[in-house]
Amino acid sequence: MPGGSTLTWWTLLCGLGVLNAVGWLASAWWLRRQNLSLSPEFRAMQRWQLLLSAVYVLGCGYRSMLPVFDVPRQVMVDSWASSVLIGRSVATLAELCFAAQWALLLRGLAQAGGQLGVAAVARSIVPLIVLAELYSWTAVLTTANLGHVIEEALWGLGALLLCLAVVRLAAQASTTQARALLSALAVAAALYAAYMFAVDVPMYWQRWLSDEAAGRGYLSLAEGLEDAARRWVVTHRWEDWREEVIWMTAYFSLAVWLSIALAHARVPLRRAVPQRR
Numbered sequence: 001m002p003g004g005s006t007l008t009w010w011t012l013l014c015g016l017g018v019l020n021a022v023g024w025l026a027s028a029w030w031l032r033r034q035n036l037s038l039s040p041e042f043r044a045m046q047r048w049q050l051l052l053s054a055v056y057v058l059g060c061g062y063r064s065m066l067p068v069f070d071v072p073r074q075v076m077v078d079s080w081a082s083s084v085l086i087g088r089s090v091a092t093l094a095e096l097c098f099a100a101q102w103a104l105l106l107r108g109l110a111q112a113g114g115q116l117g118v119a120a121v122a123r124s125i126v127p128l129i130v131l132a133e134l135y136s137w138t139a140v141l142t143t144a145n146l147g148h149v150i151e152e153a154l155w156g157l158g159a160l161l162l163c164l165a166v167v168r169l170a171a172q173a174s175t176t177q178a179r180a181l182l183s184a185l186a187v188a189a190a191l192y193a194a195y196m197f198a199v200d201v202p203m204y205w206q207r208w209l210s211d212e213a214a215g216r217g218y219l220s221l222a223e224g225l226e227d228a229a230r231r232w233v234v235t236h237r238w239e240d241w242r243e244e245v246i247w248m249t250a251y252f253s254l255a256v257w258l259s260i261a262l263a264h265a266r267v268p269l270r271r272a273v274p275q276r277r
Contacts, residue, residue: 005238009245010067010076013252017061020256024057027260042266048104049263052097056259059094063087064252068232069244070140071148071207075232076241084228088140092133098255099129101262102162109169121165128158141224145211148204156196163189188258200247 028050067076068087075082106122109115132154139147163186170182219227235241 006076006236006241009241009249013064013067013248016249016252016256017064020057020252020260021061023257024054024260027263028054031263045104045108046263049101049265052101052104053259053263055097056094056101057256059090059097060252060256062090063094064248067241067244067248069241070228071143071145073227073231073233074235074240076234076236078232078234083230083232084140085225088137088228092137095133096126096129098259099126099158101259105262105265106162106165110165115165115168115172118165118168121161124161125158128154128161132158138221141221141228142218143224144218145204145208149201149208152196152200152204156193156201159189159193159196163193203243 031046031050066079066082066087068074068082068084070084070088073084075084080086103122103125106118106125110118110122132151135147135151135154137147139145139151166182166186166189170179170186173179173182
């Protein structure tokens, strides 16, 4: 059984997984009641947001109950379901759905405001995260943290692009409420980008440098695929999980809540046509 600190943290993650699932169901029920007054086009977009959010919520719930530290093949539960191969596959699907939610939101806002630059950012979000996921898989399979450095930098770049696009939209918002919401979103994206470049990227870079200094050998992609599927190291020592606690806790709470909230965004889907005087 896990020790005191590890058990407390793991219990928190499991509780978050359950809470998030209940929150998504309550959100879907509430939105269904509101749908009667919405246009068919907006209802279709909202359904997509809910579906993408459901995948993200379930994926994060799975990972919160079966935590995995990918590169050292470190797990909390001794089961094939905890294998790095399965965990990383679930994470990839969930994160692509999360990125698609942002792309949908930006596309709707860009169409409404006639913002070509924002539309370009909307089109770039998913391909950028696909590239980040490829580097993530490279790092996970080879166990070389350099791939994680590039992955996190790409996520940070995506957040910066999102921030710039939202700032542009906020400057042209027609209401004070819309401007305040967009400004808050811009601040959140900026803080996320700052965290990635100030904390995550340097952390993985230091791990890469330490491995290089120690002369560590890496796996080939084929070797890594077999290793990720067959090998997992069960540990409940707090020292083994301590560096993962902050990002996992924030990821399985704040990010999930944001995903659920995106389904509630009232996005105008057509640009308003100015009336002739």
